[in-house]
Amino acid sequence: MKLTCLIFLLSMSMMANAQNNFKATQIKFERVEKAYDEKWEALKKSIKAAGYGNDFSMLINAYKAEGKLEVWLKSKSDKNHSLFRTYDFCAHSGTLGPKVIKGDGQTPEGFYYINVFNPMSSFHLSLGVNYPNAVDLARTGKNRKTGGDIYIHGNCVTVGCIPLTDDKIKEVYILGIEAINTGQDKIPVNIYPFKMTDANMKKYSAQFPLQLRFWKTLQPGYLAFEKNKTALNMKEDKGQYVLR
Numbered sequence: 001m002k003l004t005c006l007i008f009l010l011s012m013s014m015m016a017n018a019q020n021n022f023k024a025t026q027i028k029f030e031r032v033e034k035a036y037d038e039k040w041e042a043l044k045k046s047i048k049a050a051g052y053g054n055d056f057s058m059l060i061n062a063y064k065a066e067g068k069l070e071v072w073l074k075s076k077s078d079k080n081h082s083l084f085r086t087y088d089f090c091a092h093s094g095t096l097g098p099k100v101i102k103g104d105g106q107t108p109e110g111f112y113y114i115n116v117f118n119p120m121s122s123f124h125l126s127l128g129v130n131y132p133n134a135v136d137l138a139r140t141g142k143n144r145k146t147g148g149d150i151y152i153h154g155n156c157v158t159v160g161c162i163p164l165t166d167d168k169i170k171e172v173y174i175l176g177i178e179a180i181n182t183g184q185d186k187i188p189v190n191i192y193p194f195k196m197t198d199a200n201m202k203k204y205s206a207q208f209p210l211q212l213r214f215w216k217t218l219q220p221g222y223l224a225f226e227k228n229k230t231a232l233n234m235k236e237d238k239g240q241y242v243l244r
Contacts, residue, residue, distance in 0.1 A: 023181040029119035032177070035170035043174060050084060051075065055182035058175055059231055060114075060152070062162055064089075064096060064107055065194035065204065069152070069162060071175060072229070076183075080229040085171065090156040090163040096193045096204060097211045099131065099160060101140055102147030107160050109193050109214075110135055111221060111234045111241060113186040114176060116151075124154030124166040125173045129189050138239030139214075152189070162191075188231055196222035217241045 026032045047056065052075045059072040059081055067089040072081035094106035108131045116128025132146040140146045147160070154166035164172065176187055193211070194200050196219045205212040220243045221232050233244040 021181065023177050026117060026119055026177050031125055032119045032173070035125065035174055039170050039174055043171060046084075047073070050082070052084075053077070056179060057081070057184050057231075058179035058187050060172075060187065060189045061225070062089075062152075062189065062191045063195055064092070064109070064192070065200075067092060069164065069172075071172060073175070073179075074229075081231075082229065084175075087164050087168050087172065090165045090168075091158045093158045093160050096208050098139065098214060099136065099147060099150075102145040104147070105159055107158075107162065107191065108132075108136065108150055109191050109218065111218075111232060112189045112191065114152075114189055117173070117176065117180075118151070121151070121153055123151070123157075123161075123163065123169075125169045126151040126153035127169075127173060127176055129191075134236040135239055135241055190221065190225070190232070192218060192222055 027036060050073070052073050055076050056073045057076065061070045061072065062068070069087045069089065070083055071085045071087070073084045074081040092107075094104065097106065098109040099106035108129070110131075110133065112129045112131060112133065114127045115130040116126075118126045118128065129150045129152065131148060131150040132140070136146055150161055152162045152164065152169070152172065154164065154169040156163050156165055179187055193215060194204055196215070201212075201215065201219060205215065217240055221234055221241065224232060224243060235242045235244055
């Protein structure tokens with residue numbers, strides 16, 4: 001990805017959005033401005049019709065086997081999220097199972113959040129995911145490289161990322177800006193190997209038996225969100241995900 005220093009400053013501005021207008025900073029970039037020109041009016045109408053109001057929180061669930069990325073929203077006065085939009089992955093990389101090491105071509109699996117908004121991406125617009133986290137580092141082990149630079153982005157190529165096409169990333173990027181701009185601290189990104197029903201666990205663990213132990217640490221988060229539609233309180237403890 002281009003301009004590492006610029007991206008770092010943009011990500012730092014997310015944490016200071018109470019003092020600075022994150023949207024105003026982002027919309028100075030040509031691609032973001034054009035995305036707003038093309039998409040924002042229609043998105044606003046859909047947001048209003050769904051009852052989210054002018055300030056909402058955002059959560060992303062992604063499913064590798066199904067090739068779907070879901071955007072869930074909730075108004076600040078509501079407790080529960082509801083599904084706003086679903087987008088298809090434009091391309092896939094690797095197989096089911098988490099990313100382990102640099103160059104393995106795998107898309108991560110686990111519980112993350114957006115840590116970068118890149119308006120000058122090589123893939124049009126991109127949202128960085130905070131891979132590797134503590135669980136990933138423990139899995140990869142010492143003296144081996146985890147890899148990095150995992151993004152939800154435009155275009156239709158990938159080596160471990162989630163591409164949505166240039167057209168669709170505009171919507172997701174704008175929704176992320178709006179959520180951060182009205183006060184959301186972190187936008188969760190939960191990446192699952194598949195929709196983690198008991199039936200799917202049985203089906204896919206038969207194909208990938210070595211992943212079952214790890215997938216059992218992801219399933220409680222999936223089931224909790226399916227039941228409650230609230231952001232997960234997930235702890236990274238001794239190389240494992242633990243739902244609080």
